[in-house]
Amino acid sequence: MSSPSREAILASASRLFGDRGYRSVTVRDIASDAGVSAALVMKLFGSKEKLFAAAQPDERLLGELNVPREEIGAALAFRVLMRREREMQEPWAMLPFTVQDSPDPEATRAEAREKYLGHIAALIGDTTPNRRHAAVVVSLMIGFGEAVRTLGLFDDWDFDEVVAHYGALVQAQIDACPVA
Incomplete structure (x- = not known):
């Protein structure tokens, strides 16, 4: 209701x-x-x-990404910036709070780890031990979400320039991941 x-x-x-x-x-x-x-x-x-x-971010914000593999990095960066522009919740920036401040941090950590890591691993086809490439992508996105929302590090940059620059960093990890 x-x-x-x-x-x-x-x-x-x-x-x-x-x-x-x-x-x-x-x-x-x-x-x-x-x-x-x-x-x-x-x-x-x-x-x-x-x-x-x-009150947690809508999980659909992490899904519904239907772009070619070579465009995933830019698409992920674009989504963070679009959520900022639209003043929407930022799941990547909220993730540390969600885990650390949860009433049950260990259970929340395990659930969030599997949700985020599992989603990115499936998205990029990461079957490496411990889903290493997906783990780096998740780390990069958490850092980007925090930098954009908490610190405002990219406020002075051109939108497309940020997407291209940060998207390339994320894409480098995706491209390094062997296709399953």
């Missing part, structure tokens, strides 16, 4: 958890930011843990 209050709470929770992490955000902080009562937040979500889970 979707309502304006629920959507406002999720938007506030997503932004606050992304900016400050799980432990530093209270239900009262989220309620205040969303313009609702803390009681309504608890009524709709049941607990801070459930709200945290509901």
